[in-house]
Amino acid sequence: MIHLAGPYLLASLLVGLGVAGIAVRRNAVLLLVGVELVLSGCLVLLVTTQAAGGDRWAAGSVLPLFVITIAAAEVVVALAVVLTAFRLRGNIDLDAPAAADVPDAPEGAR
Known part of the structure; x- marks a missing residue:
């Protein structure tokens, strides 16, 4: 039986x-990193709960x-959307105006 405080604290x-x-973040890639951290925390919690259980069920x-x-x-879908x-x-800032509103937007973005 493992001690549950450490993994639960990590999760x-x-x-x-x-x-x-x-x-806090407005950058799309850093927002994606935040979502991945939440998923990793859920994964740690899931594995800890399975390891602490008395019955070792296959699920x-x-x-x-x-x-x-x-x-x-x-990650694949989100990075495709970000690209x-x-x-x-012309940028990946979520609060930035659209390229049509920016006077110095890249040529292919208009």
Whole structure:
């Protein structure tokens, strides 16, 4: 039986840092990093709960793999959206005006 305070503290720290990163950052890539931190915290919590349980059910071993697969797919889709937004707008700042509003926008963005 493992001691649960350490992994639970790590999971809450990862989720807290991720939520703070989502709330504070305006850069799309850093926002994506915050979402990944939240997913990592959930994964640590899931693995800890499975390892601490008395019965070693098979879903506890499969669910972390499922979460990692979803996180990888989410990164691919989100980075494709960010790259498309960068091509269209010229930056990845979420609060910046659109490229049509910026007088010195890149030539291909108008």
